[in-house]
Amino acid sequence: MAKYLVIARSSGMPSTLSPQEVQKVIQKYMSWNANLRKDGRMLHSEKLRAGEGRVLRGQAGKMVVTDGPYVESKEVVGGFWLVEAKSYDEVLGMLSNHPHLDGPGILEVREIEDLSHLG
Amino acid sequence: MAERPEDGPQVDELVEHLFRHSAGQMVSRLARWLGSARLDLAEEAVQDALVRALSTWPFTGVPAEPRGWLFQVARNRAVDLLRRDAFLRSKLDGVRAESESPPLSEPPGALGDDELAMMFMCCHPALPATARVALTLKTVGGFSVKEIAAAFLAEPEAIAQRLVRAKRQIREQAISIEIPSESEIGARLDSVLDVLYLLFNEGYSAHGGPNLTRAELCGEAIRLGEILGGNPATDLPAVHALLALMLLQASRLPARVDETGDLLLLAEQDRHAWDRALIGRGLSHLERAASGDRITAYHVEAAIGATHAVADDEASTDWAAIVRHYDDLLELKPSPVVELNRAIALAKAEGPAAGIEALERIEADPALARYYLLPAALGRLWLEVGDPERAARYYEEALARPTSAPERRFLERQLARCRRPATA
Numbered sequence: 001m002a003k004y005l006v007i008a009r010s011s012g013m014p015s016t017l018s019p020q021e022v023q024k025v026i027q028k029y030m031s032w033n034a035n036l037r038k039d040g041r042m043l044h045s046e047k048l049r050a051g052e053g054r055v056l057r058g059q060a061g062k063m064v065v066t067d068g069p070y071v072e073s074k075e076v077v078g079g080f081w082l083v084e085a086k087s088y089d090e091v092l093g094m095l096s097n098h099p100h101l102d103g104p105g106i107l108e109v110r111e112i113e114d115l116s117h118l119g
Numbered sequence: 120m121a122e123r124p125e126d127g128p129q130v131d132e133l134v135e136h137l138f139r140h141s142a143g144q145m146v147s148r149l150a151r152w153l154g155s156a157r158l159d160l161a162e163e164a165v166q167d168a169l170v171r172a173l174s175t176w177p178f179t180g181v182p183a184e185p186r187g188w189l190f191q192v193a194r195n196r197a198v199d200l201l202r203r204d205a206f207l208r209s210k211l212d213g214v215r216a217e218s219e220s221p222p223l224s225e226p227p228g229a230l231g232d233d234e235l236a237m238m239f240m241c242c243h244p245a246l247p248a249t250a251r252v253a254l255t256l257k258t259v260g261g262f263s264v265k266e267i268a269a270a271f272l273a274e275p276e277a278i279a280q281r282l283v284r285a286k287r288q289i290r291e292q293a294i295s296i297e298i299p300s301e302s303e304i305g306a307r308l309d310s311v312l313d314v315l316y317l318l319f320n321e322g323y324s325a326h327g328g329p330n331l332t333r334a335e336l337c338g339e340a341i342r343l344g345e346i347l348g349g350n351p352a353t354d355l356p357a358v359h360a361l362l363a364l365m366l367l368q369a370s371r372l373p374a375r376v377d378e379t380g381d382l383l384l385l386a387e388q389d390r391h392a393w394d395r396a397l398i399g400r401g402l403s404h405l406e407r408a409a410s411g412d413r414i415t416a417y418h419v420e421a422a423i424g425a426t427h428a429v430a431d432d433e434a435s436t437d438w439a440a441i442v443r444h445y446d447d448l449l450e451l452k453p454s455p456v457v458e459l460n461r462a463i464a465l466a467k468a469e470g471p472a473a474g475i476e477a478l479e480r481i482e483a484d485p486a487l488a489r490y491y492l493l494p495a496a497l498g499r500l501w502l503e504v505g506d507p508e509r510a511a512r513y514y515e516e517a518l519a520r521p522t523s524a525p526e527r528r529f530l531e532r533q534l535a536r537c538r539r540p541a542t543a
Contacts, residue, residue: 008177015170018263022169023138029177030133047178079178100177 003043003112004091006081010105028099036083036094047079078105082112133181138169140342141186142261145193147233150258151296153197155240155289158258160200168193231346232298234259235353238343240289240296242311250285251314253278260339270321270333298352308353312361312417315340315347319365323372324523337372341365348404356411359404360418366401367424370394382529386433398428416452419444438468455484463496471500491520495530502537511537 017025036042057064085091091109100107134140142165149161168189182188241254256262256270264282268275288294299307322336344362347353374392377383405421423444430436445461458481466474478497487493498513514534522530 015166016263017169017173018266019138019142019169019261020136020266021263022173023133023136026138026173026176026181027133030181033177033180045178047175050174078174081178 001084001086002114004083004085005110005112006083007108008078008100008105009108010076025099032098041084043084044082048077137185139261141189143259144234145190146258147237149197151233151236155294155296158286160204161197164197164200165193167196230350234346235350236296236298238311239299239307240294242314243294244310245292245294246285246288250281252317253281254285255314257282270336312357315344316361323368337369356408357415357417360408360415360421363401363405363408363421364417364424366397366404367421367428370397370401370428380525382525416448419448419451438464442468455481455486459493466500471503475500489520491517491522498533507537
């Protein structure tokens, strides 16, 4: 089993949803989470604070800090899930019905490299 | 500290309509604190809280107290918006922002004082009747403009306009969010009950149809009625009468359409499918309704519903009692539609000829000119007395009037029966 970081970019839904619709969308996320937890595949998840990132760069040996993320709103990371899967194909299968993709949201998947065999 | 997904209540533990009902409670609570002139601000704060839940709970899981969480976030947001609002106004007017009383930190209580006060504001007699319904659904009901429009087969823009105008009127006339005093509660309550009755009837006529939001109005009307019935200020006979009426009628909803969504006549309904729990609740509210000295139309209509509910089948129903109830109703609320219903009951009590005679007296009433039920009832009775040709003409007439798709299919089925009377 490998570990994968699933990063959710931008919000999944417009802010004009009715209370009833918001609940329905949340329930979809919850049942996706519950399915993974049931199979023991959900390792961790965190929400990130919106609009409070810092971007650091070295410039002539000094650290330069800028506010970030400062690019387009679709780049804003809302949070992430750390899941376990056999392969990229399996992760993509797990994400194929992910509610984040019902709206304008974007998911990014990165495999965490397992270096344990190097000791 | 965020909770992990495995800690909080799971998916199926999120109560049905939790967000909708919480939104109604939160808007009522916040607007009551902020004042009716800042209703928009309360609504904005609540909407922001819902969006925040949407961007948080997928990663943190549902908090242990979802309602408390939502209320806390909405309250904090309201305070922020209020500061911004006060700051802007102090800049514009050059005056110091008034100091605000400290916000309430507890989630809304079980008695529903806030929602009750809000219902009285929404149904204030100074507001146009159509605005009362939309406002009640929007603020206390937690429905969106789009959902209200769907429920009333209206354009969202028209509903939005209606709400904007009503809110302006609320500000200009300083209509407050409060439970009226004992001396004026009677007249104010009538207007609230009218709105709930209208909501219920809209939902009832749409039940089983493709429009789910519309059908949900029945449950919402009952929920709001129960808030009234459960609060000492409005624990009054007329409230219980309306609740009894709604619950008894709602008990028949599961049997009212067949599996294809077609309407069934009372005689065709499987009475085992009637919801016994709702009938029980309805009858107990009818008992509580009997305590006053004032008989309302709701009392009489609930009594009609109860007569049906306690009968084993159509044949053993006490139709004579139902005719007497309709006589009472005609005195309280004379209308051609009540005449029509009385005539149908009379046909059951005394035979189709008596029904036909009563219906022919109101046949030319212009108020019923677009009402398909009148020719449909005549068609049915002529079929019963053995004149299928005449019956067919009436069913054709009924089909020429405005109907919903299930009603149409029902009439077409009846018309087919007229044309092969042997199977009738």
